[in-house]
Structure formats: C-alpha cells, structure tokens
Amino acid sequence: DGGITQSPKYLFRKEGQNVTLSCEQNLNHDAMYWYRQDPGQGLRLIYYSQIVNDFQKGDIAEGYSVSREKKESFPLTVTSAQKNPTAFYLCASKEAGFQPQHFGDGTRLSIL
Amino acid sequence: QKEVEQNSGPLSVPEGAIASLNCTYSDRVSQSFFWYRQYSGKSPELIMSIYSNGDKEDGRFTAQLNKASQYVSLLIRDSQPSDSATYLCAPQIYNQGGKLIFGQGTELSVKP
Numbered sequence: 001d002g003g004i005t006q007s008p009k010y011l012f013r014k015e016g017q018n019v020t021l022s023c024e025q026n027l028n029h030d031a032m033y034w035y036r037q038d039p040g041q042g043l044r045l046i047y048y049s050q051i052v053n054d055f056q057k058g059d060i061a062e063g064y065s066v067s068r069e070k071k072e073s074f075p076l077t078v079t080s081a082q083k084n085p086t087a088f089y090l091c092a093s094k095e096a097g098f099q100p101q102h103f104g105d106g107t108r109l110s111i112l
Numbered sequence: 113q114k115e116v117e118q119n120s121g122p123l124s125v126p127e128g129a130i131a132s133l134n135c136t137y138s139d140r141v142s143q144s145f146f147w148y149r150q151y152s153g154k155s156p157e158l159i160m161s162i163y164s165n166g167d168k169e170d171g172r173f174t175a176q177l178n179k180a181s182q183y184v185s186l187l188i189r190d191s192q193p194s195d196s197a198t199y200l201c202a203p204q205i206y207n208q209g210g211k212l213i214f215g216q217g218t219e220l221s222v223k224p
Contacts, residue, residue, distance in 0.1 A: 031209060042214035056209060099210070101147045
C-alpha cells in the first residue's frame with residue numbers, strides 16, 4: 001500500500017561520522033521535505049525538493065546535505081559539521097498545489 | 113515576533129468537553145492552513161485542512177479560519193482520552209514550494 005517509508009527507525013552516530021537517513025515514497029508525490037524536531041519543539045525545515053535533481057535549503061540546512069536523483073527518493077545526510085545532530089528527523093511529501101504534506105514515521109538520531 | 117503562535121499548554125479538559133486550540137499567524141504566510149495531531153514519540157498526522165474563511169467540520173473536529181484577523185482554530189467536540197496529543201498548526205507559505213511553518217504545538221490532555 002502507498003506511503004512514506006523512513007529508515008532506519010533509530011540511528012547512532014559516532015564523532016566525525018556522516019550518516020544517511022533514507023526516505024522513500026510510492027505516492028507519486030512531486031515535492032519532498034526534511035524536518036528536524038527537538039524535544040518539546042515544533043518542526044524546523046532542513047531541505048525541500050519540488051522536482052527531481054533540484055532542491056532548496058530550508059531554515060536550518062547547515063551541516064546537512066540531500067540529493068533527489070529519483071522522484072520517489074530523498075535521502076538526507078547528516079554530516080560531521082552538524083555539531084548537535086541528536087533529534088527526531090521527519091520526511092514528508094505532497095502533491096503539487098495547495099495540498100497538505102504527509103509524514104513518514106521518522107528516524108531518531110543519537111550521538112554515541 | 114514568531115510567524116505562528118499557538119496557545120501555550122498543556123491544555124487540560126474533562127472527557128466529553130470541547131477542547132479549543134488557537135493559532136495566529138503573520139501576514140507573510142499563505143492562505144492554506146493545516147492542523148496536525150502528534151502523539152508522543154510519533155510523527156504528525158493530518159487531521160484538518162482549511163482554505164477559506166469560515167468553519168469546516170469533519171466528525172468531532174471543526175476548523176475555523178478568519179483571514180482578516182490572521183487566526184485559525186480547531187475545536188474538538190466530545191473530547192476523548194485518545195485525543196490527548198500535541199496539536200500543530202501549520203500555515204502553508206505561498207509560492208515557496210509548499211513550505212509549512214509550524215507553531216510550537218499545544219499539548220492537550222483529556223482526563224477521564
């Protein structure tokens with residue numbers, strides 16, 4: 001059935017290590033988004049992509065990178081430059097137009 | 113001034129009562145508004161969309177939008193303990209790739 005799949009559910013990062021979070025959707029949605037949520041806080045936008053091979057920085061892009069080589073996939077890399085990566089990471093997608101975003105189940109990233 | 117502000121919680125109501133959640137937004141944002149429900153440790157789930165002034169009802173939920181006052185609200189009638197969650201207000205930014213600006217959320221607790 002259709003949906004947004006994020007993996008892994010839990011991820012641990014060592015100092016100086018880059019880690020990649022996966023986000024796949026089979027909803028044929030054009031736009032995809034990555035958010036970060038810290039405890040007791042709202043969601044903050046990291047990156048978004050409206051079409052394949054194009055993406056834009058959100059409000060907190062420093063220390064993160066993304067790619068959009070396929071419509072259904074939008075992986076997020078948390079680089080070693082991100083000094084405080086511990087958070088709940090959420091991927092979302094939406095159809096074109098004024099449609100709402102729908103979220104995956106999220107990935108929790110922690111520092112070892 | 114924050115772009116989106118929600119009434120601070122936690123909001124506690126008895127079972128069967130009406131819960132009222134409020135949200136104000138700056139004039140930079142779009143004319144599409146979404147309410148998400150987020151259970152502790154889970155990802156946000158869309159519960160209401162509203163695009164024009166007035167009321168929109170869906171089951172026990174009613175969203176109200178007043179663009180002149182830059183105000184949107186969510187009423188939950190006959191509140192149930194299962195409604196206990198954090199509710200996120202999310203206006204959509206016009207012409208910026210469908211970006212949502214999230215409020216900090218209002219935590220609702222429904223007491224049996």
